[in-house]
Amino acid sequence: MKAIRLLFLLLTFGCSAVETDTSAEDQTPGIASTEAEAYTSARAKSRFLWREQVYDAELQDSVSTIMIDQALAGRLTHAERAALGYVVTFIGSECDWDGKANEEFSNLKCKALTALNLGYQCSDQHLGFLQNWFRNDQEVLGRLASCPRIPFTASSQQTFDEVYLTVQNDTIKVWFSASGVNLPMNAAWEWTEENVFLIQQDALKLVRVDKSEVVRSELGLGEEL
Numbered sequence: 001m002k003a004i005r006l007l008f009l010l011l012t013f014g015c016s017a018v019e020t021d022t023s024a025e026d027q028t029p030g031i032a033s034t035e036a037e038a039y040t041s042a043r044a045k046s047r048f049l050w051r052e053q054v055y056d057a058e059l060q061d062s063v064s065t066i067m068i069d070q071a072l073a074g075r076l077t078h079a080e081r082a083a084l085g086y087v088v089t090f091i092g093s094e095c096d097w098d099g100k101a102n103e104e105f106s107n108l109k110c111k112a113l114t115a116l117n118l119g120y121q122c123s124d125q126h127l128g129f130l131q132n133w134f135r136n137d138q139e140v141l142g143r144l145a146s147c148p149r150i151p152f153t154a155s156s157q158q159t160f161d162e163v164y165l166t167v168q169n170d171t172i173k174v175w176f177s178a179s180g181v182n183l184p185m186n187a188a189w190e191w192t193e194e195n196v197f198l199i200q201q202d203a204l205k206l207v208r209v210d211k212s213e214v215v216r217s218e219l220g221l222g223e224e225l
Contacts, residue, residue: 046072048084049093049112049163049176066094066111066160073115076165081116082133082204083172083197084165086140088112089130091178092159094152095121101151108149112160122147137205156182161190170199181219189216 048069053062076084093112098120101107108121119125127144134140150157158180166173174197179190196208 044168045164045166047162048072048165049160051161068111068115070115072165073117076116079133079197079199079204080165080167080172081118082130083174083195084163085113085116085118085126085130086134086144086197086204086206087163087174087176087195088116088160089121089126089144089147091176092150092152092157094159095149096151096153105149108151112163121149133202133204134206136200136203140206155184156180172197172199172204183219183221186219186221187216188219189214191215 046069050067051064052067054065055061056063088110093110095108095110098107098109106120106123110121113119113121113126118129127147130144131141134144152159158178161177161179163174163176166175173194175192175194177190177192179188181188191214192212194208194210195206196210198205198207
């Protein structure tokens with residue numbers, strides 16, 4: 001188990017890109033309209049997921065651990081849950097089998113999906129909810145049809161460093177930074193991405209994906225593993 005946890009730590013070896021909200025707490029009277037719009041945008045941005053160093057008694061060291069704003073998760077609208085749920089479907093959030101993996105591999109529990117009350121990864125509860133909200137978006141439905149089941153112990157995987165949610169009128173934006181490793185290939189990578197969704201009555205459509213350049217590097221593990 002100790003070796004498995006050490007493998008997981010490799011996912012957070014690099015520095016991730018961070019967006020910083022430097023807006024003031026209260027709007028200054030007489031502020032220009034363009035500045036007011038920027039201020040409103042900054043105020044609308046909420047941090048859903050991030051990482052903190054948490055002490056692990058077994059390893060006798062601090063471990064980079066995913067944290068989630070449970071209060072925020074509890075007050076999300078269904079549309080916001082769907083937008084976040086779509087994004088977290090394809091990148092790991094400390095996913096692990098609930099007990100032993102069953103024969104159908106249908107009991108993979110991920111932190112982000114659990115916080116969104118969407119059940120196990122790729123379950124009927126998870127995919128059914130998303131398929132309903134994205135029923136008019138064939139490209140999204142196609143991606144959901146290939147829902148991945150990758151536990152945090154896999155030798156090749158990706159995981160989140162941060163996830164932010166921004167809501168303005170009928171637009172939902174999910175920005176994140178993530179990193180990945182492929183142990184057999186001795187490779188690592190990291191990038192940032194923003195998915196923009198449009199609310200269409202009781203449905204969602206993914207209208208834009210802005211992805212940064214993927215920064216690649218070697219793990220430099222040598223013969224250590």
